[in-house]
Amino acid sequence: MIRYIISRLLIAALLLCGLITLSFGLVSLLPGDPAVALLGEYATPADIARIHAELGLDLPFWERYLGYMSRTLSGDLGHSLFTGSSVSSEILTRLPNTLIYLVPGLALALIIGMASGTFAAYRYRRFADKAFTFWISILMAMPEFVLALLLLFVFYQQLRIAPAPIGMLSSAQITPPHVTGSIPLDAIIAGQWGTFSSILGRAVLPIVTMGLFFAAPFGKTVRSGLLQVLQSPQIEFARACGLRPAQVFRYALSDIRGSLMTYLVLLFAASLSGAAIVESVFSWPGVGGWSLDGVLKGDVPVIQGFVLIMGSTSLLGYVILDTLITLLDPRTRSKAVAVAGRRQRRLGATPAAIS
Amino acid sequence: MNKTLQVRELETEFHTPRGVVRALHGVSFEVQDNEIVGIVGESGSGKSTVVRSITKLLMPPGKVSAGNVTFAGRSLLELPEREMRQIRGKDIGFIAQNPFSALNPVTRIEKQFANIAKAHGVKVDASERSRALQLLESTGVRDPERVMRGYAHELSGGMAQRVVIAMALYLNPQLVIADEPTTALDLTVQRQVLDTLRRLTVESGRSMLIVTHDLGVVAAYCNRVLVMYHGNIVEQGLVDDVFVRPQHPYTISLLNSVVRPEDETPYVPGSAEAPNTTEPETPDPSKVQLSEARRS
Numbered sequence: 001m002i003r004y005i006i007s008r009l010l011i012a013a014l015l016l017c018g019l020i021t022l023s024f025g026l027v028s029l030l031p032g033d034p035a036v037a038l039l040g041e042y043a044t045p046a047d048i049a050r051i052h053a054e055l056g057l058d059l060p061f062w063e064r065y066l067g068y069m070s071r072t073l074s075g076d077l078g079h080s081l082f083t084g085s086s087v088s089s090e091i092l093t094r095l096p097n098t099l100i101y102l103v104p105g106l107a108l109a110l111i112i113g114m115a116s117g118t119f120a121a122y123r124y125r126r127f128a129d130k131a132f133t134f135w136i137s138i139l140m141a142m143p144e145f146v147l148a149l150l151l152l153f154v155f156y157q158q159l160r161i162a163p164a165p166i167g168m169l170s171s172a173q174i175t176p177p178h179v180t181g182s183i184p185l186d187a188i189i190a191g192q193w194g195t196f197s198s199i200l201g202r203a204v205l206p207i208v209t210m211g212l213f214f215a216a217p218f219g220k221t222v223r224s225g226l227l228q229v230l231q232s233p234q235i236e237f238a239r240a241c242g243l244r245p246a247q248v249f250r251y252a253l254s255d256i257r258g259s260l261m262t263y264l265v266l267l268f269a270a271s272l273s274g275a276a277i278v279e280s281v282f283s284w285p286g287v288g289g290w291s292l293d294g295v296l297k298g299d300v301p302v303i304q305g306f307v308l309i310m311g312s313t314s315l316l317g318y319v320i321l322d323t324l325i326t327l328l329d330p331r332t333r334s335k336a337v338a339v340a341g342r343r344q345r346r347l348g349a350t351p352a353a354i355s
Numbered sequence: 356m357n358k359t360l361q362v363r364e365l366e367t368e369f370h371t372p373r374g375v376v377r378a379l380h381g382v383s384f385e386v387q388d389n390e391i392v393g394i395v396g397e398s399g400s401g402k403s404t405v406v407r408s409i410t411k412l413l414m415p416p417g418k419v420s421a422g423n424v425t426f427a428g429r430s431l432l433e434l435p436e437r438e439m440r441q442i443r444g445k446d447i448g449f450i451a452q453n454p455f456s457a458l459n460p461v462t463r464i465e466k467q468f469a470n471i472a473k474a475h476g477v478k479v480d481a482s483e484r485s486r487a488l489q490l491l492e493s494t495g496v497r498d499p500e501r502v503m504r505g506y507a508h509e510l511s512g513g514m515a516q517r518v519v520i521a522m523a524l525y526l527n528p529q530l531v532i533a534d535e536p537t538t539a540l541d542l543t544v545q546r547q548v549l550d551t552l553r554r555l556t557v558e559s560g561r562s563m564l565i566v567t568h569d570l571g572v573v574a575a576y577c578n579r580v581l582v583m584y585h586g587n588i589v590e591q592g593l594v595d596d597v598f599v600r601p602q603h604p605y606t607i608s609l610l611n612s613v614v615r616p617e618d619e620t621p622y623v624p625g626s627a628e629a630p631n632t633t634e635p636e637t638p639d640p641s642k643v644q645l646s647e648a649r650r651s
């Protein structure tokens with residue numbers, strides 16, 4: 001089993017190298033010369049040559065590629081062309097800010113989607129199901145920034161129970177002493193629970209936005225998956241054995257849990273890129289808004305850094321997913337274990353058991 | 356003889372977007388204590404709809420629209436789902452067609468037995484477990500202990516079907532309903548499984564209703580037979596009577612369809628496909644004739 005996980009990790013490492021290559025290729029794919037982008041239209045050839053030398057663009061292709069590869073693998077993602085700040089440290093500072101609302105948001109989406117999808121499937125074609133389908137189609141048709149603005153309108157402007165969308169900290173709060181660079185983490189380390197809970201309070205609306213936005217497609221998947229499984233011979237037999245409805249639903253859910261988990265990881269990857277819009281609405285200092293800024297300016301190292309961080313996070317997600325799915329299902333588990341070298345004696349495989 | 360199951364004028368409809376399709380046109384029959392009743396008929400004749408209507412396992416858009424089902428003195432069609440659930444698995448056992456699609460693939464067999472017991476308020480303890488083990492053994496499962504601890508995919512088809520049978524019989528039902536229990540199995544295994552079924556049902560004081568399209572199975576195992584055609588029972592009676600002196604043309608044609616060499620088979624006009632309301636020319640079962648042209 002451990003060998004199986006290691007083999008997954010090796011494949012992921014290979015894919016990571018591919019990802020770095022891809023992100024390197026971005027520089028040549030992007031239109032325009034970074035030096036021109038940096039210096040403006042009226043740069044002299046001498047200036048351009050100087051910047052080229054600074055950025056290493058005058059070196060031969062292979063040297064640049066290998067240099068980029070080794071720098072990236074050692075954790076150095078270069079510096080922003082415009083602000084000059086280190087991309088790796090920017091990501092390290094900003095990624096926790098994004099995750100602090102993204103992960104709870106997805107968890108919320110999981111809970112809402114699972115509960116409502118299951119309930120709708122259970123009340124198929126009755127009122128609750130029709131209401132669910134109606135709301136899902138409205139949510140699905142709504143871009144996330146509209147949802148975010150609607151929530152702001154209701155909870156900030158009308159009800160006045162949500163804080164203003166001006167970022168993670170208000171000016172009244174003291175910034176915690178610099179330890180890791182990430183404000184939420186520093187607040188925990190410094191024991192400033194007031195600051196930390198204020199951050200969480202400000203994260204509520206982004207969390208709800210993400211939760212509702214992703215609950216819609218997830219709930220829809222749960223419902224349609226369940227409806228399909230509920231017609232299957234397996235569920236019919238479970239019902240014919242007189243199992244309780246809750247148990248029947250557990251059987252059905254265990255049948256589709258692989259596809260649900262896959263969908264959740266897909267949503268996670270999608271939510272990372274969708275974070276940019278939500279962060280713009282809430283002026284949230286996460287990776288999304290920062291990378292959007294980089295894309296608009298043509299800040300190549302920032303774009304590369306974002307592509308890498310998104311890609312490797314998704315890769316990690318898929319490795320975990322793949323391993324979990326394989327190990328959760330006894331049919332693939334025994335195979336994976338057998339592949340990993342341990343021979344599993346199967347009942348059906350012994351000649352005596354045939355008949 | 357007492358009647359275990361009595362079905363009167365059962366009518367079932369499927370409400371499709373294109374209109375109401377009538378699948379059963381007033382089916383009446385009974386199953387007595389200690390007997391095996393076979394339902395035969397071609398695909399789409401309503402055999403499976405009958406057993407699903409009786410057990411109320413029919414999924415929407417299917418709906419029982421009229422009739423009466425009496426089982427052990429209770430009128431099943433009037434029972435709320437909560438009480439019906441307690442009858443399923445406990446008083447009426449159900450054996451599915453394909454064991455691999457019926458058993459839960461990700462739950463241990465042991466746990467599946469325990470879930471059935473729990474669902475009927477039976478305390479799951481060591482004696483219950485050993486009862487399941489004995490039952491598995493009596494269905495002919497080799498090494499029941501190992502099977503109990505394993506998963507469905509580790510079994511061969513015959514073994515898996517024996518596990519399904521053991522689950523259906525676990526709580527001692529009076530009536531066992533088997534929907535084509537051997538269709539998914541190898542020919543050699545079919546007989547063993549049917550022998551096991553007969554031993555564990557009628558010979559243990561139970562009754563069985565078995566759906567099949569295999570006339571050989573009916574001839575060898577059933578006491579009585581119902582011949583279904585287009586949602587009607589066109590003929591029913593003791594197997595010996597029906598098979599030796601068939602009255603209805605469809606039964607004659609069905610019996611003739613058993614493949615014999617050098618025979619050109621006669622057939623009955625009309626097809627079982629897509630019965631619907633817009634097509635009134637569904638043949639009236641009482642007027643069905645063998646096609647003259649191909650009668651041999």
